[in-house]
Amino acid sequence: MTIATKFGFTQTWGTDSRPEHIREVVDDSLRNLNTDTIDLLYQHMPDPNVPIEDVVGTMKEFVDAGKVKYLGLSNADEDTIRRAHAVHPISALQNQYSIFALDTESLFPVLEELGIGFVAYSPIARGFLSGGVKSIDHYAPDDFRRQLAWWKPENFDANAAIVAELAKFAESKGATLSQLALAWLLAKKDYIIPIPGSRNLDRVAENVAAADLTLTAVDLARIAEVAPEGGIGGSQG
Numbered sequence: 001m002t003i004a005t006k007f008g009f010t011q012t013w014g015t016d017s018r019p020e021h022i023r024e025v026v027d028d029s030l031r032n033l034n035t036d037t038i039d040l041l042y043q044h045m046p047d048p049n050v051p052i053e054d055v056v057g058t059m060k061e062f063v064d065a066g067k068v069k070y071l072g073l074s075n076a077d078e079d080t081i082r083r084a085h086a087v088h089p090i091s092a093l094q095n096q097y098s099i100f101a102l103d104t105e106s107l108f109p110v111l112e113e114l115g116i117g118f119v120a121y122s123p124i125a126r127g128f129l130s131g132g133v134k135s136i137d138h139y140a141p142d143d144f145r146r147q148l149a150w151w152k153p154e155n156f157d158a159n160a161a162i163v164a165e166l167a168k169f170a171e172s173k174g175a176t177l178s179q180l181a182l183a184w185l186l187a188k189k190d191y192i193i194p195i196p197g198s199r200n201l202d203r204v205a206e207n208v209a210a211a212d213l214t215l216t217a218v219d220l221a222r223i224a225e226v227a228p229e230g231g232i233g234g235s236q237g
């Protein structure tokens with residue numbers, strides 16, 4: 001078993017990476033997870049009020065104490081990655097990346113230069129690339145998708161059209177659309193690990209089986225032809 005966990009938010013989703021907060025959260029995680037060691041500890045989100053050097057310096061205390069094995073960042077840009085890595089080697093970056101969210105590709109050169117692995121979050125574009133999503137009027141008034149550009153009325157139909165094309169392509173490969181979205185990530189770089197989310201065991205099994213689908217350079221080119229700029233509305237959904 002490999003345990004990864006994060007710190008960096010308050011209970012109300014404010015950022016907090018002050019050293020005392022990091023120490024409290026990591027000690028709580030060790031206790032709550034009933035473990036002596038966390039394999040991978042991430043900062044969840046950069047904190048504009050705390051220099052990354054102080055953040056990683058505090059994370060390093062746990063490595064030195066044998067309580068954390070590897071350090072990671074999430075939602076970080078190149079400058080943050082470089083400054084963090086200068087304090088202690090960073091092993092993983094977790095940012096959003098999918099057929100619909102391409103911005104993060106600009107970070108691949110620095111990841112390759114520094115030998116950092118990449119964990120792709122929201123790899124199914126928060127469900128959009130499953131083909132199962134509906135226009136925003138079908139969701140509750142407080143549903144988080146109302147904030148996302150892919151669901152905005154001016155973008156939704158164009159995104160649904162891209163998804164319909166991708167679904168046809170997936171079918172021609174004997175795969176589901178979600179599997180195509182995950183296989184695309186696995187084919188992009190050998191250091192990418194997608195982390196799809198699902199509350200349904202059958203869909204988890206379906207997603208795991210995406211590892212058996214190998215996409216060729218021609219397949220990747222076809223997907224790029226259908227979604228050259230990712231999802232309509234930008235890389236953050």
Ligand SMILES: NC(=O)c1ccc[n+]([C@@H]2O[C@H](COP(=O)([O-])OP(=O)(O)OC[C@H]3O[C@@H](n4cnc5c(N)ncnc54)[C@H](OP(=O)(O)O)[C@@H]3O)[C@@H](O)[C@H]2O)c1
Pocket residue numbers: 044074075094095120121122123124125126127128130132178179195196197198199200203204206207
């Ligand atoms: N580091 C960060 O700041 C950050 C931010 C966002 C997310 N994440 C992490 O990224 C992971 C996944 O991201 P996510 O949940 O935002 O997006 P996602 O994995 O792109 O999409 C999840 C959505 O897709 C649906 N889905 C998954 N597999 C499916 C399948 N085979 N067929 C049909 N629908 C399917 C799920 O519905 P059901 O549940 O109904 O199957 C859910 O609505 C999570 O571990 C999350 O914690 C990290």
